Structures are given as structure tokens and as C-alpha cells.
Amino acid sequence: MGLFDFLGNKKNREEEEALLMEQEAEQREKALEELKEKHKDLGWPSPGKLNPIRIEGQENLEFEDPLSDERKDEIGQLVYEEDLNLDTIKFFSMQELLFLLTVQEGYQRIAPIPGYEANHRKVYNEILGRVRDAKTLYVLFDSMTGYPFIDHGYINIYSSEEYAQAAVNAFSKQFRKLIVRPCKADNDAESASERRTFFDYLYYLGAENFIVDNGFYRAHFKRNEIVAAPGDWGNGGDKSPxxxxxxxxxxxxxxxxxxxxxxxxxxxxxxxxxMRMAQAAQAAHYIVPMMHEGPVEVLDDGRYKFTADTKIRFPEIKSSDEKHFLPVFTDGIEFSKAFRNTDYKGAVFGFGDILKFVGDKNGIIINPNGQKVMIPRDRMLALHMAAQAASAGKNAGTKTQKKKLSETEAAVQSAMSGKGIAAKASDEE
Incomplete structure (x- = not known):
């Protein structure tokens, strides 16, 4: 093969590659136009409703759109980028990021977008990182409970005080009494494992789902995307209840x-x-304040094992109607509110043991310096019977056993539906 033949072949290959690239570009452009056509009727999104609740005469609880149409046009087109550049979005405001995320998710449902998974993850992670690293977040608290407001299973968290207050005003039309509380994160700790933030606190409240900027452009997240559960914090984990x-x-x-x-x-x-609360109360292990004299064995999980020679003394709390309750606590945070600087020590017990400790008291009060929920002694017994009946039901094989189980469950339901509620919510101080 001569030199001219080699050069000729190389030129032909380059021309063929250029032609192929041009054809591929035309195909991509055509596919993009077809994709945009499928999305055409969607338009750009607007902020959604605060929640599904409808109040007569207050049907329109939507907030004013924080983004102009021009800005939406600029940001929205990024949904068609095959490989979204992180430098493009790192200077976006939180609402601009949430808008882009909303566009991505809405458009993807109608017609698949090239590079969606990777691009969506980039925007999602940028938002999540800002929430995690924020010096201050603004959280809606329920004035009626003193704890973060739960709306349809979610905690409402805001990136700005202005947005949070707007939400409080809107929720007031639904007769919710809410306040805005700034919650600061300890982001100055030397390592992430040393940080103790609002999201750690949410773990103890069982609040695993939250919404950022609800009522405006928003996104849903999991608490464990921000920080692991306390039991995962090294040193063998925190084994306290x-x-x-x-x-x-x-x-x-x-x-x-x-x-x-x-x-x-x-x-x-x-x-x-x-009923969900009552069943969870029966299944829980609690920290119970106590004093003891005589031999006692402390187990690895914090439970105490006594002998016949052990003498035990428990505190009690008296209600406004002169009834006496044994205080019990769901975790160390609640226990320390009442018994941190006392001679009482915390021991771990299950519901069945606590029922024995109640004795002639009127029942228990869960977290007396927190939620203040009272469970009368007869309701405790009903719950304990229900748990035993459920356990027996797993092994009920004969008709006689099943009939007996049915009768037991009916008796429990009858006891639970007596005057008053199974777990009495107390507003007493």
C-alpha cells in the first residue's frame, strides 16, 4: 500500500467519523425535540398545596411563587442536560434547586429524560448537603404538644424564617396553633461523629420523614440521610432504651x-x-427511676435482676385529682429532665414488670416532663392481656383455643373502650 493510499484511507475514515457524529447529533436533536413536545403541555411547575386538607372558604392556601417566569425558563431547560454540571447549580438558591428537582421528577413521569438518574441525584445531593450543613433551620412546633408539628406523618422544616412564618400563617387557617423555632446544628465539631444536631433529636421522637420548604417548592427526605441512629455511633453503640x-x-x-x-x-x-399508641406503649421498654437496698445484678442492656432480699422504692407523681402515678421514661433525654440530679437511678423494665410495680397506684405517666401521657392501671392490664392473647393466637390450632382467644380479644376491646381513652393525654404541669 502506497503513501497516497494510506493518506486517502485516513481521510475517508475521518470523513466517515465526522458524518457519523453529525448524524448522531441530528438524531439527538430530533429526539430532544420529540421529548420537549411530550412535555410541552406540562409547563413549568408552581408551588403545590400545603397539604390535602380543605377548609371551607379557605380553599386557596397556595403561596406566591418565589421564582419569576424568566428564571424558571433559565433553570427549567437544565432538565434536558445529559450531564448536568455541578458548578452550574452550586450557586443556586434553595428554592431554585427545589424547583429544578420538581421539574426533573414531574417531567420524568411523563417521558423518560436522558441522564435522569445521575442528574437527579446531583440536585438531590446538593439540597440534602445544604440541609445537613445548615447553621440554622426553621422548624414548625405544635403549641399544643410542645414538640415538632407532625402533618400527615412529616415534620416541616424550612430554609428561611420567612418561609416558615408564612407556613404558620397558612396552617392557622386550618386552626393549627404553631410557632417557628430556629434549630441550630453543631457543625463546628471536629468530626461528623461528634455532631449532635436537631436531626439526632428527631430520632428520639421517631420522626423519620421531613419536608423542606413545604408550601413552596419542596422535597421529601429521610432523617437517616442526614445522620445515623444513635445506636450506630461507634464504641459499641448506645444501648440505652x-x-x-x-x-x-x-x-x-x-x-x-x-x-x-x-x-x-x-x-x-x-x-x-x-390504639397504635397503646400497642406501642405495651411493647416498649422504659427507664424507671428507683432506689434499692440489697443485692441486684445489672444486665448488659441496663435491666436489673433482683433477689428476694432486694428492697425497691419508686417515686410517684400526684395528679390534680389526687391520683398517684408511677413515672416512666422512653429514653435518657426524658429521664434526665426529671431525675438527673436526684438519688434515683434509672433501671430498664418492660411493660409487664412495670405493671407489677404499679401496685396500688392509679397507673403510670409516660414522660411526665414531656408528653405527660397517663395510662390507668386497668388499661395497662387490658393492654397486657391483649399482648398475651396475640401471642397465644400464634399457636392457636384447635377450635376451642381459637374460641378462647376470640373471647379474650373481645374482653380486651371492651376494657379498652370504657369511659375515657386508653392512654389519657394530660395537659397538667
């Missing part, structure tokens, strides 16, 4: 019970939330 499911059920019930509204299915909703 924690009852996030119970605390969340309590707060969800109290928020509903103290919400001054009426609606068609409210009694059924309250009953379901109360």
Missing part, C-alpha cells in the same frame, strides 16, 4: 386530640391513632 415508634405515636395522637376541629371521620382517626 429508646422508643421512637412509641414517642411518634404519642405525638401524632396528641396533635390530633388537641386539634380543635371536627370532621366526619375524626372519631375513627383518633381511635386508630390511640
Amino acid at each position: 429508646k422508643n421512637p415508634e412509641l414517642v411518634f405515636a404519642i405525638l401524632d395522637f396528641l396533635g390530633e386530640a388537641r386539634w380543635p376541629v371536627k370532621y366526619e371521620k375524626r372519631d375513627a382517626v383518633l381511635a386508630a391513632k390511640e
